[in-house]
């Protein structure tokens with residue numbers, strides 16, 4: 659079986675369109691995409707007391723606007739947001755689960 663790969667990725671207004679090599683077309687709202695950011699800053703880590711507290715996420719102007727994106731090693735996409743955030747690496751598996 660061929661590994662899952664996006665054949666086309668294109669921002670369209672408030673959405674990101676992804677065409678996958680299995681024929682699936684996905685339209686992801688940019689806000690959903692940003693809120694799903696898997697980086698440590700956005701997801702947080704349990705603190706020393708073991709409370710898995712979710713950190714306060716600070717979204718601001720541009721947080722839900724995509725500046726650019728890049729492919730990472732054939733397994734993931736990195737999104738660069740207008741507010742400067744760019745540490746989230748979204749595996750293809752994660753993207754498909756959104």
Ligand SMILES: [Zn+2]
Pocket residue numbers: 695696697698699700701743745746
């Ligand atoms: Zn993040």
